[in-house]
Amino acid sequence: MPQDLSGDAALGRDVFRFETFGNEGFWTDAVRLPAGIAAARVTPMQALELGLQVDVDAVPSDVRQRLARELKDDPTGRSSSVLNDASLTPKLVMANAVMGMSAKGDKVGTSCALCHSMSDASVFKSPKGGSIGHRIDGLANHDLNLGMIFATAANTRALYTVSQLTLVANKGKTLGGAPTGLTPSSTEAEFDAYFSNPKYYPVGMFDDSFDGNGDPMHNTPLFRQDLAAPYGSEGTFTKIDDFSNLVFTSLFDQTMLTTPGGRAFVHKLAGPAGDEMIDGYVKVLAATGVTGYPYVKTTSTGKPGELATPVGVRVDNRKLLAMNAYLAGLQAPRGAVVDRPSAMRGKMVFQASGCAGCHNTDQGRPVPTTLHPMKQIWPGDAPMVLAQREPPLNPVLNSPGVFDDKWAVVNASVRGEKRGVAMPLLLDLARKPVFLHDNSVPSLDALFDPRRGPTAPHPFYVAKSAQRADVVNYLKGLDAGSR
Ligand code: HEC
Ligand code: HEC
Numbered sequence: 326m327p328q329d330l331s332g333d334a335a336l337g338r339d340v341f342r343f344e345t346f347g348n349e350g351f352w353t354d355a356v357r358l359p360a361g362i363a364a365a366r367v368t369p370m371q372a373l374e375l376g377l378q379v380d381v382d383a384v385p386s387d388v389r390q391r392l393a394r395e396l397k398d399d400p401t402g403r404s405s406s407v408l409n410d411a412s413l414t415p416k417l418v419m420a421n422a423v424m425g426m427s428a429k430g431d432k433v434g435t436s437c438a439l440c441h442s443m444s445d446a447s448v449f450k451s452p453k454g455g456s457i458g459h460r461i462d463g464l465a466n467h468d469l470n471l472g473m474i475f476a477t478a479a480n481t482r483a484l485y486t487v488s489q490l491t492l493v494a495n496k497g498k499t500l501g502g503a504p505t506g507l508t509p510s511s512t513e514a515e516f517d518a519y520f521s522n523p524k525y526y527p528v529g530m531f532d533d534s535f536d537g538n539g540d541p542m543h544n545t546p547l548f549r550q551d552l553a554a555p556y557g558s559e560g561t562f563t564k565i566d567d568f569s570n571l572v573f574t575s576l577f578d579q580t581m582l583t584t585p586g587g588r589a590f591v592h593k594l595a596g597p598a599g600d601e602m603i604d605g606y607v608k609v610l611a612a613t614g615v616t617g618y619p620y621v622k623t624t625s626t627g628k629p630g631e632l633a634t635p636v637g638v639r640v641d642n643r644k645l646l647a648m649n650a651y652l653a654g655l656q657a658p659r660g661a662v663v664d665r666p667s668a669m670r671g672k673m674v675f676q677a678s679g680c681a682g683c684h685n686t687d688q689g690r691p692v693p694t695t696l697h698p699m700k701q702i703w704p705g706d707a708p709m710v711l712a713q714r715e716p717p718l719n720p721v722l723n724s725p726g727v728f729d730d731k732w733a734v735v736n737a738s739v740r741g742e743k744r745g746v747a748m749p750l751l752l753d754l755a756r757k758p759v760f761l762h763d764n765s766v767p768s769l770d771a772l773f774d775p776r777r778g779p780t781a782p783h784p785f786y787v788a789k790s791a792q793r794a795d796v797v798n799y800l801k802g803l804d805a806g807s808r
Pocket of ligand 1: 435438439441471542543546550553555557558559568572
């Protein structure tokens with residue numbers, strides 16, 4: 326998609342696509358992702374099968390021409406010398422052709438584009454979702470197999486804080502999909518087994534909280550972020566630049582959590598269990614020969630725990646603000662072409678069934694900023710108190726089942742709000758393969774089918790199947806121009 330951007334918008338685009346603020350140290354020297362990819366001899370075809378997106382405009386021209394000829398002869402790519410040549414994968418990465426893997430010198434870091442960009446698949450599309458084409462920034466990558474990508478890294482143990490752990494302070498209780506948690510003495514093979522198991526780490530999901538809980542969340546759109554506040558399913562952040570800063574200063578370099586500011590933040594959120602997690606992490610880093618951390622370059626400091634500086638630091642604010650503008654300006658895709666009369670009927674059902682009491686009908690307006698209490702979105706919610714915390718933080722709560730796992734430690738009580746669920750954009754729904762943040766519902770029709778029962782998450786139903794079909798058409802056809 327040609328985009329004529331100038332000044333800060335162009336800067337924002339570059340930040341989104343390529344900025345690492347130094348996290349290549351974490352991904353290359355601590356997690357050792359490039360070494361793992363090389364050792365596993367991952368071919369470009371296998372990279373596409375992991376859901377990775379390739380920017381054809383960054384592919385070296387001789388390779389691009391050879392690939393075009395090969396795909397003309399065999400559009401499946403199965404016989405392609407390019408797609409089956411493992412030695413080309415690192416070359417594509419170093420050419421910045423693999424979206425979100427950002428080459429810096431001889432190292433590779435991570436940028437926002439890893440999960441929040443797609444290609445237009447104009448050159449090639451793998452049946453598993455990866456594709457080659459021109460970049461479309463802001464679309465959620467629903468097919469990205471991050472668990473498997475992390476398991477491929479040579480030192481997956483460096484992802485300790487975003488793994489499902491067993492901690493003494495939690496009396497051995499572990500939270501997440503796996504029956505038992507990992508510990509500092511778990512082996513690389515045991516970490517790999519956790520991350521590569523699609524039951525614990527499903528495709529399209531990312532565990533974005535360093536809380537020692539196994540709580541992957543389904544990916545979300547990142548276009549029109551002017552409409553999306555508050556941010557994250559739990560709505561902790563009201564400003565995207567604060568959200569982005571947290572990603573850059575902790576998630577993309579988890580060794581930042583071992584700094585005094587990182588420790589203070591984790592302690593505030595998780596008390597003794599948090600302290601134990603960081604002590605364990607330091608042991609893991611030492612045992613796996615990780616030195617010279619943290620890696621991220623920050624430019625200003627603040628109080629740990631504040632939303633602007635959760636771990637006490639902030640990366641270049643001008644770049645963060647430029648990215649805000651870029652993310653607000655990214656357009657939502659056009660709604661799918663659907664049966665119009667059916668969609669019109671669906672809109673009436675949507676309004677008559679109480680959906681519009683929470684969701685907008687005009688998708689060009691910001692989503693309501695209300696957080697809905699967990700109990701309202703999930704009547705089955707019956708949490709137990711796992712630990713007390715200093716107000717305004719709520720106690721650490723957990724219900725049986727995974728729906729509320731992310732909210733146990735991380736929720737909007739950080740800013741004095743409730744443990745509730747934020748409103749999603751109702752955009753680009755036709756491309757979505759699974760629904761709700763925990764991937765629990767396989768289709769839109771199933772989401773509104775009363776057979777899910779009165780205590781299921783999001784129990785808002787349309788009883789008649791014909792009316793449900795109309796609502797599904799209505800939703801698939803929505804775009805930011807729908808009134
Ligand atoms: C490894 C995958 C991954 C990467 C890389 C990533 N994100 Fe995300 N992002 C997610 C997932 C998964 C969610 C959904 C989280 C949730 O529902 O709470 C998300 C949600 C968001 C949201 C909330 C959107 C909303 O409507 O509430 C924002 C904002 C965001 N990401 C910004 C960024 C920025 C900025 C970067 C780069 C600094 C980034 N993300 C990098 C996976 C990723
Ligand atoms: C009480 C407020 C409320 C009502 C009523 C409500 N929703 Fe929702 N809806 C939400 C929230 C909050 C979410 C996010 C749930 C999650 O993923 O955790 C959501 C999620 C969704 C999603 C899934 C988006 C995705 O990306 O997975 C769709 C589609 C949707 N709602 C449509 C509807 C329809 C149709 C109705 C009426 C039958 C309805 N909603 C009623 C609050 C509500």
